[in-house]
Amino acid sequence: MKKDFRQITTAIVLAGGQSSRMGKDKALLTISNSSLLNQICTLAQQCASQVYIVTPWKEKYEPIVPTGCTFIQETLLSPNHDSNSPLIGFVQGLEQVKQEWVLLLACDLPRLTSTEVKQWYNYLPEIPENAIALVPRHPAGWWEPLAGFYRRSCLSLLKEYLAQGGKSFQGFLNQHCVAQLPISDWQILFNCNTPEELEIIKLELQ
Numbered sequence: 351m352k353k354d355f356r357q358i359t360t361a362i363v364l365a366g367g368q369s370s371r372m373g374k375d376k377a378l379l380t381i382s383n384s385s386l387l388n389q390i391c392t393l394a395q396q397c398a399s400q401v402y403i404v405t406p407w408k409e410k411y412e413p414i415v416p417t418g419c420t421f422i423q424e425t426l427l428s429p430n431h432d433s434n435s436p437l438i439g440f441v442q443g444l445e446q447v448k449q450e451w452v453l454l455l456a457c458d459l460p461r462l463t464s465t466e467v468k469q470w471y472n473y474l475p476e477i478p479e480n481a482i483a484l485v486p487r488h489p490a491g492w493w494e495p496l497a498g499f500y501r502r503s504c505l506s507l508l509k510e511y512l513a514q515g516g517k518s519f520q521g522f523l524n525q526h527c528v529a530q531l532p533i534s535d536w537q538i539l540f541n542c543n544t545p546e547e548l549e550i551i552k553l554e555l556q
């Protein structure tokens with residue numbers, strides 16, 4: 351019987367950054383009457399059998415996320431900082447995952463659709479056993495790590511990487527066998543980081 355990868359995939363949504371370029375919390379930005387965090391969680395629920403939201407600020411987001419999502423309380427590792435990093439948030443989330451695959455998503459991807467993500471699943475059965483992830487790679491060479499799939503089993507490699515002083519997804523992914531997730535239209539991964547980018551997206555989607 352054909353394996354249903356959605357049944358063995360947990361989505362992790364990261365919602366813990368400083369939004370310093372935006373100047374206000376990106377997760378709470380509203381486009382077409384719902385917040386970016388609500389939109390990405392809704393998409394995640396349509397694409398995976400379980401949805402985790404990793405954040406240090408559960409109380410702030412609880413009222414705005416769809417029923418059925420589970421919060422993972424992130425521990426801040428440095429008392430001098432209000433946030434960790436996407437990589438550390440991911441590791442803390444991954445520690446709770448029981449399923450074989452994780453669909454990792456940032457909260458600031460307003461053009462991403464569930465239709466697109468469901469198509470990505472078609473590539474999962476094809477990827478080699480030794481590939482730890484299936485992630486888009488921009489033609490210029492960098493990875494788009496916050497919109498892709500990871501094997502749960504890469505947790506030990508991630509911890510090793512952090513223990514050796516590694517900090518970035520780019521550095522981590524460059525060290526390992528990673529399958530490239532084909533993206534036909536890069537606009538779909540448009541990242542809404544600044545007020546100017548928010549204006550563009552509001553004009554387009556509202």
Ligand SMILES: Nc1nc2c(ncn2[C@@H]2O[C@H](COP(=O)(O)OP(=O)(O)OP(=O)(O)O)[C@@H](O)[C@H]2O)c(=O)[nH]1
Binds near residue numbers: 365458
């Ligand atoms: N859980 C968690 N998520 C994070 C953390 N840092 C960033 N993120 C998330 O990772 C995604 C992409 O991060 P960025 O676009 O760099 O967001 P940011 O760090 O808030 O924004 P800038 O301060 O402008 O760089 C967003 O969904 C953030 O909420 C973190 O320490 N913990």
Ligand SMILES: [Mg+2]
Binds near residue numbers: 458541542543
């Ligand atoms: Mg971003």
